[in-house]
Amino acid sequence: LNAKITPSDLAEHRPYLLKYAVLQVGQREVAEDLVQEVMLAAMKGAAGFSGRASVRTWLTAILLNKVADHRRQAGREVSLEAQQEALGADSIEAMFRANGSYASMPQEWRNPEESLTDKRFSDALEACLGRLSELGRQVFLLRELMGLSIEEICKELGLTATNCSVLLHRGRMRLRGCLEDGWFAKRQKQR
Amino acid sequence: MLSCKDVSKLLSDRLDRQLGLMERVRLRMHLVMCTGCSRVERQLAFLREAFSGFVKPTDRE
Numbered sequence: 001l002n003a004k005i006t007p008s009d010l011a012e013h014r015p016y017l018l019k020y021a022v023l024q025v026g027q028r029e030v031a032e033d034l035v036q037e038v039m040l041a042a043m044k045g046a047a048g049f050s051g052r053a054s055v056r057t058w059l060t061a062i063l064l065n066k067v068a069d070h071r072r073q074a075g076r077e078v079s080l081e082a083q084q085e086a087l088g089a090d091s092i093e094a095m096f097r098a099n100g101s102y103a104s105m106p107q108e109w110r111n112p113e114e115s116l117t118d119k120r121f122s123d124a125l126e127a128c129l130g131r132l133s134e135l136g137r138q139v140f141l142l143r144e145l146m147g148l149s150i151e152e153i154c155k156e157l158g159l160t161a162t163n164c165s166v167l168l169h170r171g172r173m174r175l176r177g178c179l180e181d182g183w184f185a186k187r188q189k190q191r
Numbered sequence: 192m193l194s195c196k197d198v199s200k201l202l203s204d205r206l207d208r209q210l211g212l213m214e215r216v217r218l219r220m221h222l223v224m225c226t227g228c229s230r231v232e233r234q235l236a237f238l239r240e241a242f243s244g245f246v247k248p249t250d251r252e
Contacts, residue, residue, distance in 0.1 A: 092196075100194020106230040112237045125241060143207065144242035150207050169203035176234045 005046040009055050010039050016056065017063055019126075023141060024067045026134050034066045041066075064146055068156060078135060083163045086135035090170040095177060106176070109184045121183060128178035132171050139164060140171040193221050198228045202235055 017038060021031035041062050049058055097103055115121040129137055135157070142148045142156065154164050193201070198221045201214055210218065222229050 096196045100196035102195050102227050106227045108230055109234060109237070116241060144239060165204055165207060168207060169200050172203050172235055172238060173199055175238060176231065
């Protein structure tokens with residue numbers, strides 16, 4: 001297997017990287033700078049690409065390092081107050097009654113796999129992600145997109161392990177609720 | 192008894208760490224009786240699948 005990275009590879013993955021960077025840092029200009037750095041690093045380091053990972057995974061890994069550098073430079077260890085704020089913003093109290101039962105019954109999603117190949121579904125997913133707090137979104141993406149462990153995420157963002165797992169719980173529950181209302185409910189009505 | 196809210200937290204935690212024996216037992220007992228939580232269980236698994244596909248690119252040879 002002859003692994004090579006070409007400029008057209010980079011161009012192809014740029015929109016994805018930019019989208020990902022914006023989700024991570026929240027500011028478009030910063031995200032564009034970071035993606036530019038990734039492109040430069042990728043051209044320089046193309047020889048180090050083993051071909052074992054896909055090009056996109058490799059580029060995403062470089063981006064994640066750049067995002068981490070950026071965070072360190074900006075001195076953005078997430079303060080306890082900011083953690084509390086995110087926890088408040090992502091609250092799921094409204095989803096449950098006082099006794100802990102569901103305020104509205106979760107519905108059955110029929111054939112959800114069919115949605116995975118639908119472009120409009122990834123738009124819906126992204127819109128739902130956008131409704132999480134910035135921190136909640138970062139934690140969720142580091143976990144689900146990058147596959148980092150809870151320990152790694154805590155270290156990366158300076159969170160407590162408890163806050164990390166609570167943010168993940170809230171993020172997941174909010175995403176499932178948002179997808180149910182914004183995608184699956186509508187889709188089932190159309191049938 | 193665990194509430195659905197408690198169970199949803201365990202369902203989320205289970206995606207990040209191994210649950211303890213008692214947690215697993217109580218979770219299973221609840222899921223047997225609870226349609227809502229069984230749905231949430233499948234939906235969280237689906238969410239994970241959706242995002243694993245997000246990065247897994249169309250590998251070009």
